[in-house]
Amino acid sequence: MKIGFAGIGIMGKSMSMNLLKSGYALTVWNRTPEKTEAVKDAGAEVAASLAQLADRSDVIITMLNDTPDVDEVILGKDGLATGLSPGKVVVDMSTISPDVTELLADRLGKMRCDMLDAPVSGGDVGARNGTLTIMVGGKRQVFEKILPVFRGMGKTMVHCGGHGDGQRVKMINQILCGLHAVALSEAFTLADRVGLDLEVVHKVVSSGAAGSWALDNYGPRLLKGDLSPGFKLGMQQKDLRIAHETIRQFEGEFSGTELAYRLFTRAKENGWGELGSHALIRLYEESRPQSC
């Protein structure tokens, strides 16, 4: 099975390196070709175009930033679709709109190509170590066909349902992550303002019913004043925007998620998108009265 990989960013680079280690014949493409140097040195071919990538590969993975990027790379004027032929499989591992995912799967289906949505969690560390969790939407038999490829990049692969359902589970995941970041930011900020020892607070609250992965992993970084990513704030904002767009389709109230979306949007507009998602706490430090 020959693999194509479009999008050699931080995540995509580690994931394609792991596919090479698993012995797959790999062709890569990136908008900025310079970023493919390391994977080329490790044995990958570099495609001159997306059409060439699609032509040379049985399975084409996309790992891009946002919904319009995936739409453009698959269906755009010089996109993958120009080189696809029946029987090929497109696996989108980006985190994008579940609804657009359904549309893309439909369009590819008309070309007799299969699609899976397969967003991941586990961040840069999980991508490097091949321990990603991969949430997959699409036909079960296609999921099973691609499973060996996923095993080269991840540890936990779950078939979540039909087209878009991998993205929907990821969206639920990101709602939890976003609100946990709000909780952590407010807890630490208020603890500091009432004069508590943050080391003591972190030790006490992380051990019990208030515990979370966010507290365990971002708490120590906040104590050191380390706001570097991990997972970028701008990406968390984008993921909450996808949730926001989904929520608008329902009449019900999801006020926590909407609040998290607004807070992350303000933080991104403040220029902190390239910091870690736990840099949300700066929003609270900023709101501190100047007199304090």
Place this chain on the structure above:
Amino acid sequence: MKIGFAGIGIMGKSMSMNLLKSGYALTVWNRTPEKTEAVKDAGAEVAASLAQLADRSDVIITMLNDTPDVDEVILGKDGLATGLSPGKVVVDMSTISPDVTELLADRLGKMRCDMLDAPVSGGDVGARNGTLTIMVGGKRQVFEKILPVFRGMGKTMVHCGGHGDGQRVKMINQILCGLHAVALSEAFTLADRVGLDLEVVHKVVSSGAAGSWALDNYGPRLLKGDLSPGFKLGMQQKDLRIAHETIRQFEGEFSGTELAYRLFTRAKENGWGELGSHALIRLYEESRPQSC
């Protein structure tokens, strides 16, 4: 060291039972005397009044619902203060206002009595098993003097700072718990509305960066439709009210905590205060349009 214990509710009963098991001479008091039967049968004396409880004991523990209850039991017309003498120690293990705690400690100090605030986390299960986390504010030497008593009820005892700081750490803990409950409620409700399999969602999201104690412990109960406490929704609302009152003293914005307070207040007003705190999810089910 003779111990007095005022407040034999669900928590207080288990805690006083554990003190008896540790070999302490124990006198108890409860507003509704019938609730003291089980601890009496296990070997405790029952005081006829708070004055008598204070008179007979070296250390008097209070485990009550809310700030006015503690104020009344300590300083009220027939309160503990009427039977206290210099050198005695009052240990309030209720979760109440940090500011009122400071005032109470000050008043008791003028009677040459020491006070500790020592709220707990770990719930009814922790109280029963003697595995509570105890967050202690007050003088360090008093904390060290009372430590053997705490060991009879808890596993992790942390001196958090001066008077009120035990309550402040508990408040931070409850902000995290409250917002994690909002996150869980919205995540599960939205997952259900977009048609996902909640068992799959729970399995995927709890294993990674979205994980939390709340998801691990309340997630399975929600999947079974079990809204029984655990920790009562009404108590979580009260704890968020304490946070809300503290936040009002600052100009900064804590919009997540304030939202959690409003949501829990609505849920309590709906009459769900005696259900588990994860019953917050009913607020979201209620907001579902009738047509669905």
